[in-house]
Amino acid sequence: MSLSDIQANPRNAPLKPALEPKRAPLQPRAVETYERILAACAELLGEVGIERLSTNLVCQRAGISPPALYQYFPNKYAILHELSLRLMQQQNRLLQPWAVPATMALPEAEFTHSMAALFLQMQQLTAEMPAGVWVTRAQRAVPALQPQRLRSREVLGEMVLAPFLVAHPRVDAARAQLTIRLAIDALYSAHELLFDEPALDPQAVAQTMAEMVAGQLARLCRAG
Template sequence: MTRTASRKPRRPAADLPDVAPKKLPTQSRAVETYERILATAAELLGEVGIERLSTNLVCRRLGLSPPALYQYFPNKYAILHELGQRLMQRQNELLGPWATPATMALPEAEFAASVAEVFLQTLRVTQEMPGGAWITRALRAVPSLQEVRNQSHDQMTELLMQVFHAAHPAAEPVRARLSVRLYIDALYTALELLFDDPSQPAEAVAATMADMVAGHFVRVRAT
């Protein structure tokens, strides 16, 4: 996800921890430290989860003093915020080659198959990122991080609406926009299910969700 202007907060700012980095590194050594903090936090997140992750734990693993970490991140939520943005960006980059007017015009079965493939690609990208499953959970569960996911889903909605409108200019735009946003949220919920319950077969989940989306999608584009 590319970074965009913040939307109106869904909760009063006073209720939420500060998630903005204190400063961004410019020198090569500072950049290295910044990236090591993020990599170590992601690694620890996969080991201990959201609740037990702390800046002190990151510092101990890195052999870094707390003041050195606090130059960049005021708390663990700021670290998670940056990791969340990076994960959303990697996921959203998968949509570029897929989100075309030609895709939006596919017959239902072919469109469903393409949705299932993008879903499975997103799953793999998330699994490959250190701490990816826990970052996904954090974006859902931690109020100060939910805006990362909301903004990402808004951005995906805008991208998909552009190509949808190019393929189906006569379709009713309000219904289409609501439907696209619901598709995104439903598919993301299915992704979370696979992390919360690994016994579920990924291919079957992908196919089921894709069939549901495609079945509704063909009705939306016909309106």
């Protein structure tokens, strides 16, 4: 830790690692290097895990020098952050066409079916994306990524809440917001459960999770 770090952090609290890329690649060769860094990190995550991952290992796998990596990323957490952002962007794209008033207005049984199908699509997308499972674990295990993880769930909640209130304008908005926020957490908990316990039946997990969420939303609508 440098003197300037100590002066800026007088109580010696743990410093949070920088997560933003140092600069965006512009030229084709720079873009290729940037993508090689991300691909190497994704490969290594599955081989050595989060704790043993290092920028030196990433450089070796990508075939570049440390200065070349540090042009773009200040540390391994910034690389994980970028991989995490890409995964969440893909998940959001999957959610967007589903999160519309017409879906929210479906009868309970049909809504359950649609939510279970969405869940399985998200599970497949994550499993097929390079290091998707390990990035999901990193979001949960790495303290530096927690703010991003929480913000992502807030964004998803907002994406679902708006069309839900359009479809059900009489429900209590605050209660709906809380219910949907908890539903997002239930979806991700089930999502992570399948990765942690692969012997579980994905169809059964999806159906049970969807029934729980749909039932609670239906009760909310009846109360409203």
